[in-house]
Amino acid sequence: MYAVIKTGGKQYRVVKGDKLKVEKLPAETGASVDLTDVLMVADGENVTVGTPLIDNGKVTATVVSHGRGKKIEIVKFRRRKHHRKQMGHRQSYTEIEITDISA
Numbered sequence: 806m807y808a809v810i811k812t813g814g815k816q817y818r819v820v821k822g823d824k825l826k827v828e829k830l831p832a833e834t835g836a837s838v839d840l841t842d843v844l845m846v847a848d849g850e851n852v853t854v855g856t857p858l859i860d861n862g863k864v865t866a867t868v869v870s871h872g873r874g875k876k877i878e879i880v881k882f883r884r885r886k887h888h889r890k891q892m893g894h895r896q897s898y899t900e901i902e903i904t905d906i907s908a
Contacts, residue, residue, distance in 0.1 A: 806849075808906045810864050811842040819864060819903045829897040832868045838901065840864040846908040853908055865905040873897050 807820045813828025832838050843862030846853045853859055873895040881890040 806906055807847055808843055808862070808864055808908075809845040810840050811844055812840055816844065819906070821903055821906055823903045824869060824900060825903075826872075826874075826898040826900050828899070829871065830868065830899040830901070832899070834868050834870055836868050837904070838866050838868060840866060843908065846906065848908075859908055862908045863906075864903060865907075866901040866903050869900040869902050871897070871899050 807818060809816055809818050811817075812830075815828070817825060817827070819825065830838060841858075841863055843859045843864060844855050844857060846859060846862060853862075855862065874897075876893050876895050879892040879894065882888070
């Protein structure tokens with residue numbers, strides 16, 4: 806059984822027991838989180854597709870940890886103009902583990 810969920814503006818295909826990194830969620834480590842934006846649930850041959858969401862669809866997950874991703878470098882440079890701008894960015898994330906899928 807798997808589901809397709811939407812969180813943080815992205816879509817993820819999840820199975821019970823999966824660990825994934827999503828955009829930062831406002832929950833403490835060890836807390837249970839309900840993700841209600843379920844787009845699709847498949848159980849063998851039975852496939853349920855929402856329009857756009859499934860009614861009463863829910864994926865339960867446990868927050869494993871919070872962290873920050875790898876640093877990316879942003880460099881803006883214009884040749885012959887004495888212009889150079891350099892920045893860095895680290896995106897915050899929440900690591901979750903899927904514990905239950907229900908539709």
